[in-house]
Each structure stands twice: as C-alpha cells, then as structure tokens.
Amino acid sequence: LQFRIRRPKNFPPGPTPVLFFGNLLQLDRTNPLKDFDKFAQRYGSIYGLFIGSQPAVVLTGQKMIRQALITQAAEFAGRSDNMMISHVTNSKGVIMANYGESWREHRCFALTTLRNFGLGKRSMEQRILKEVKYICSHLEESAGKSIDLEHLYHQAASNIIASIIFGSRFTYKDEYFQTLITNIEKLTKIVIGQWAMLYEIAPVLRIFRLPFCKAFHYFAGIENHILKVVNEHKKSHVTGEPRDLIDCYLEEMEKRADQRSTFDDSQLVTLLFDLFAAGTETTSNTLRTLTLYLMTHTHIQGKECGGRLMKSLVIVNMSHLRTEMPYVQAVIHEGQRVADIVPLSMFHTATTNAQLWGYNIPKGTIIIPYLSSALREESQWKFPHEFNPQNFLNDKGEFVKPDAFMPFSAGSRVCLGENLARMELFLILLTVLRRFRLVWPEDAGEPDFKLIYGGTQSVKPYRLTVQLRTPGQTCKSVY
C-alpha cells in the first residue's frame, strides 16, 4: 500500500509513474536535466512527477519559479522531512529546517551576524583579503608550473567561512583540515546519491546496515570537531567582544536564557555545519568554472580584469566593484550564469494545500525549482548559450541584472550566503588576475566546458599554467 501511487486531483500533468519507483526510472541518473527539459517541452513550465510514491512538481523558467518562490513564498518555503539529509541533520540548523520559528530565528541570526561582520578590521572583506594573500603566495610558489586549482579554491573558500564562524583558518597542508573537507564531500555525495534515493523511497530498508549508514557516521565525525571548537569558545569567550559567529551565538543564548528559545547547542552545531558545507563547494566550483572561461577567452581576461583598469588600482576592494567596474560585474555574473552551480536548487515543499497556475498542490508536495532552465532561457538572454558578459550590459555599457539570473534561487529561502559569495568571487578573482596571468597550456587540447551534473555542478578537473604579471613583485608588496 505504501508504494501505491495516487495522482492528486487536479495535479499538474506529467509522465505516468510506475509502482515503487514513480518516475525515477524515466530519469537519467547521471544527469536528469535533459529529461527535465524534455518533460517541460511536452507538459509545459509546470509538471508533476513522482519520486517513489512522493508527489513532486518541477518549475521551469523564471516566470514560474518567481511565481512560486517569490509571489507565493510562504506556501512553497518548506523542506521535506523525509529526505536522508534531514534525518542526518535532524532538520536542525537552517538548510534542512522546516519553515517555522526555529528556521526563521536561525536564518535571521545568521544573516544579521554576517551583515555585522561587514565593517571594521574583522570584516568579511578583511577576512577574504587575508585568505587571498595565502592564495597568492601559493600561486607564486607555483609560477611557471602547471597546476590544478581545485584544491586551492576549495580550501580557500572553506577557510573564509571557517574564519567567520570558527574564528580560525587552517594551513593548506593541514591533514585534519583535509579530512574535514573530504568528510563533508563524502557526506554530500551519499545524501544526493542512489543509496539515499533508496533510503527515501523505501523506508523499510533503513533498519539494514547499508552504505547510506556511512552518512550518519561522517556527520558524527564533523559534529565532534564542531563541538570541540564550540566548547573551547565557551571557555574563552568574553561577553561584548565576539570574535566570530560562535561567540555571537553564545551571547544570543545568554540573552535568551530566560525565554523559550530555539537556540541551543545542537542547533548551533548544525548551523555551523550548514554554513561550512554550503559555503565551500558552491563558491570554489564557480571560481573554477569561471577561471576556465577567462583563460580561454583571453580578450576578456585582458580587459578590465587584470588589464587596463586593474593596473591602476592599488588595492582591490568592494567599493570599486559597485562604482567603477560594470564590466567586471558583468563578467562575474556571466561566470555564475554559465557555471550553473546548483541546477535544481534545494528542493522545497508545499507548506499547505496550495494552488499554483490553476493546479492543486497538496501540502508536503516536493517543489523542484529548475534554476538552470532560467539561467539559459532563450527568451530572457541576449546570448543564452555562450559565455558573453554582454548578457549583463545595456547599450550604454551599464550593468543590468535580468530577472532570470537566479543562481542563488529566490524568495524566502534564497541563499543565505549570497553577499559573502559575491564578495569572495570578486576579491579572489580580481586579486589573482591582477597578480597572475592564467594560461591554458598549449599541449592541453581543447578546453571542455561541459558541466558534470551533481548537487553542485562543475567542469572537469583541468590544469593551467601560472605566470607572474610583474616578475619579482611579491604579494607583500601589493598589500
């Protein structure tokens, strides 16, 4: 009975499901995006699917996504409590927390804290620039050699978020750091993989020691590390002098001690995990894809980025981006558009029995915002299928952001790290391009821009050659 599939009344049309699997067998497991496109051509910009016996609705194109996530935000801002990742994290923290008081308070706390780190010596910008120094030193050591930037970008993005939340960074060679990052990667792979799918569609299997059990094991390891850091903070933190997000949280817990509050140690641990996990691969994969495009579109790398305008800047900072660099803004946004990092966003759920586009969407239905479809929607972009910063420039050369640009999703669940991520992309890319010329090696063949599908997408690993723009100049002389 559990596997019987019943299409709700007036549910959006879609392909016919089969017992137990629903429509899963009609989707290419290695990359379902082409199948999603085919269904959209056949059924329109909203259609219904079944993940096992669980009903789901796919939203295609910017208009439909905006309607559900912005105009009807409260109705479609839930998260599923039937997914493996919600069980691993106990639906705590922010990412997998259901739409309710605890999610709202933690999201608001995290956003305010990140915003308050906007100014002063410990500001986000300073923390990012500090990490950029390490990137530069590493690249200087690699000058003239062929290298793969994957680990460097990954560790740099991890360190930036670590310095904001834990107040400390790791050295790139630190084995413990490597293990932590690797465990997060392994955990992410499991929770979006096939075993997780079985876990979700056949709950009876959960009692067996199958490979999905490892996800709980990895999470426990990460949790232990985070708890250790939290306990150290409890001993050393001084009220009124927060060093990082943990200190801010501990102060908030003290303030709310007498009230009924959703703030406690286990929520803190999951919140820290969320920020650390969400803030690493997303940013580093964007950097890696954008670097590949810049290297192989040399006319762009030679323009403002690292060229004419860059040379006149002594220190790169965020105010330059807003005031003086529409072209650079356009390049970075175009990089994010083609990098298409989170193609299916995070799945939402309907928080109530809702209506969308005239269809009934019962409470609990999974909502899949197909973000890639908006990022390459032919009616929305001047050049939907090529890398071209003109997509973000008007006739006067001013920066404009089309509504279909939504790599961070939209509405009340929109990415909480959007500002941080944009700051990182700008400061890391520009400082690196100002100091180094990144060259596609002559013997490397044709660059491959194809994205490898995953929870976060990226181009295949590649190697590049690093050249110093001004030989002899070191990072220290730049800062």
Ligand code: HEM
């Ligand atoms: C280029 C980089 C990034 C991209 C493309 C990106 C994209 C996204 C997307 C598509 C979502 C799902 C939104 C939804 O459910 O509709 C999301 C959620 C989230 N992101 Fe990001 N993200 C990036 C960087 C970051 C960073 C650096 C952080 C760390 C501060 C972060 C923290 C989060 C959190 C906590 C959520 C969950 C929000 C919620 O459920 O309320 N992200 N992100």
